[in-house]
Structures are given as C-alpha cells and as structure tokens.
C-alpha cells in the first residue's frame with residue numbers, strides 16, 4: 001500500500017516550517033500504525049519545477065489523450081495520484097489559498113481520462129485512495145470559507161476520494177510568542193489523524 005505525500009512546504013523557515021511540522025506529525029504517527037506502507041513524496045523542488053499549461057502544452061496533452069497514450073510523462077503525476085491508497089497534501093496558507101506551485105500541480109493531476117472522466121451523467125472520479133488529508137498553517141485564524149481547504153475538499157470529491165480530512169493550524173503570526181502554543185493542538189490533531197487513519 002502506498003501513501004502519496006505532496007510536500008508543498010515552501011517556507012523561509014526551512015526545517016522549522018510549521019506546515020512541515022504538521023506533515024511530520026501525521027506521517028510519523030501513520031508510519032507507526034501502518035509499518036508496511038510505502039511513502040512516496042512529491043518534493044517542493046519537483047512542484048516548483050512544474051510549468052503551468054499554455055495553449056500548446058494543452059494541445060499536446062490532448063493529442064496524447066486522444067490516442068490513449070496515458071504512459072506519456074505529462075500524465076506521470078496524474079497516474080501517481082490515481083494509484084495512491086492515501087493522499088496527504090501539506091501547504092502553507094498563502095494569499096488566502098496556497099503557493100502557486102501547488103496550483104500548477106493541480107493542473108497536472110486533473111487529467112481527464114486518468115484521475116477522472118465524464119459520461120452522460122457527469123464527472124466521475126477514478127482515484128483509488130480512500131482518504132485525502134490536507135494540512136495547512138496560517139498566520140491568521142481559520143475562516144469557514146478558507147479557499148485551500150474548500151478547493152482540496154472539492155478536488156478529493158472530483159477524484160472519487162470519499163473521505164476528506166484537514167488540519168488548519170491558525171493564528172500563528174498573530175503573536176509570535178504564542179505560535180508554539182497555537183500550533184500544539186494542531187500537531188496533536190495531525191498525529192491523531194495519522195494514527196487512526
């Protein structure tokens with residue numbers, strides 16, 4: 001069984017990234033309770049190296065799809081997502097959503113014919129994962145309409161992933177002296193989700 005970790009923890013804090021701390025809390029607990037699972041990671045560098053689609057790239061992808069060339073490299077990330085048994089996405093709350101590199105990743109995984117397809121009744125997800133977990137941390141407190149959480153909840157549904165969970169560690173920049181205190185319950189929640197997954 002395979003867990004796919006989409007690591008978009010781009011941070012000026014490096015290893016001290018609070019978002020990365022959430023991911024570590026989840027993954028450590030998960031690995032303890034699922035010792036036989038493999039973890040496959042999409043690194044921040046890999047995400048940052050992705051180029052957004054322009055018209056020519058869309059035409060090229062469409063041409064490959066039209067002949068069923070699903071093993072082409074442009075579908076690699078979509079095939080990887082489709083095959084994962086569990087998906088964990090970690091990204092900081094930037095500009096009311098998340099870093100642009102993660103948005104570009106979404107263009108690659110949203111491949112009609114790989115991760116979802118259409119028929120007369122609408123859109124159907126084709127991914128194997130039973131759960132997608134979204135982990136994020138923000139300077140301000142969480143708001144119900146928080147775009148990153150909403151977007152990943154909807155993406156999970158589109159990909160056919162039935163369960164969606166998230167952790168939002170909020171208010172971390174309101175008073176730097178209290179950041180650790182505010183982060184602690186979110187770390188505990190991430191660990192609980194990983195252990196009980």
Ligand SMILES: Cc1cc2nc3c(=O)[nH]c(=O)nc-3n(C[C@H](O)[C@H](O)[C@H](O)COP(=O)(O)O)c2cc1C
Pocket residue numbers: 009010011012013016017018019020092093094095096097137138139140141172173
């Ligand atoms: C480019 C950038 C944009 C940000 N935008 C927001 C924002 O819109 N809302 C918010 O609450 N915090 C925002 N923040 C603060 C971060 O979400 C917060 O510091 C978060 O904990 C960073 O995670 P990290 O420790 O993993 O880097 C922003 C930070 C950066 C660097």
